[in-house]
Amino acid sequence: MKRSISISIIGFIAFFPILLLAFLSLSEQWMFPNILPDRLASGPWKLLLTGKSELLYSLLLSVGISLLVAVVVTIFSFFASRQIAYSPIGKKILWLTYFPYVFAPVLLGAILQYYFIRYGMSGKISGVLLGQFFITFPYGIIFFISFWNARIRSFEDLVSTLGGNPFQKYKQVLFPIARPAISLVFFQTFLISWFDYGLTMLIGIGQVQTLPIKVFQYVNSANMNHAAAASLLLILPPVILLWINKKYVLTRWQM
């Protein structure tokens, strides 16, 4: 009995942020001291669905940036991690991939801002893409490095011994075995890019309006129901990923 009460309390705490944000996004007016909104309206959602909201642009921009970062980083880090794993100097290079963690993303953006301005990438989507690539690429390598173990190496040797060419090796052996690792890296890097605020704010200088930037802008302009709607849109992809597979959400923190 006691335990089920505790579970119910934890369940309420877990769902409460989403519930409060949902109410807030649907409230047209919510004056103090009322516990529930004075008037409910579908304001931001209606605008979003009819394509009249800036949120739709931000949503599509965020999806585009995060997908592109995730695809490029997954491909690059897959091949780079293989060479690192098989190289005699691999351990030293792997050590370098931890470098970007010395800085919080926003401080990395701060020290790199000069170069982005100088090469005309400040305030542009290309600059944000490159900046996010710098913080996600090391993640990709660290995730993939454990994949290239002795077992995979022996598979590669076997394919070569049996006369398989590199294309066949990747298509018929390595990619099928690596599918879980590839999807994990893809989703993790997607989420890192999807959640990024600091680096995008500094390099995009407010002109690249991804969803996290939009949340902050709405909060600053006291447009709380739009901020709540943008927040819920930000939570949506990780919730879907959680539903598909829990490890897509957790591993980002557990490296």
Next chain:
Amino acid sequence: MWSRTIKNKSWLWLTVVLTAGPIVLGIGYAFAYSFGLTGLLNDGFTIEHWQKTITYTPFWKSLFFSFVIAILTVFIACSLALGIALRFRHIWKQHQALLYLPLTIPSIVMAFFVFQLLSKAGFLSRLLNRIGITSGIEGFPDLVNDNYGLGILFAHICMATPFFSILFLQVYQNERIQLFNQLSATLGASKMDRLRKVVLPIILQKSFPAIILYFIFSFGSYEIPLLLGSQSPQMISVFTIQKLQRYNLADIPIAYVSCIIYSIFIAAIVILSSRLLMYQQMKKG
């Protein structure tokens, strides 16, 4: 095939360029700016900016404030998570979605939620007002944008507790702590002894790298203190970015010096903790 792989080092060099490259360039520029070698107001080598920053009290306040918030976050969240993990270890499989769900909330959304919950006109204030504990907005204490960082700490704890709970539950299961626990009980150890000498040491030792990473994450946190913090003291990321973006150009070198000192501090923590980990592993043989 093998020889071709080893000879072709293009991906290796690309990795070096893409990981260390930005850091070297960024730190190089930060050093050059802080020593007066580049920048609009600078006209030659000087250690004036370093002297100014090192004697600038708000900078050290920010660094100390960030350190305290990070330490308290990790300590309180780990304590809560241990309680949750040990209490629900037998039934967590059926209810694990409840612990995973908060992990889907990014920092900026958590900050916004905590603002809506704990501000003077927030949900908690309304609730306490309704049941008669407080009277009106003024009766509710300052829990966000306050000088003690209570809102910042609360938001960080909300984010960290579910993560550590899942981590500890996984360690409990993977390290078969239940078996050690039963063995100790058979040998006559009390409940407190089993917790202090068996369960806690194994869980904390196995989770040590994740705890250090989370400490670093909280230390450099930006979105949460930006929304929930006050003007003084500020967390180090907010302090640095404000100095960088102010109209006063004389503040920019302070931002770069604080970036460098912050990175040295974090690098020292990483090196010390990895040494500690290696020492513990060597001791275990």
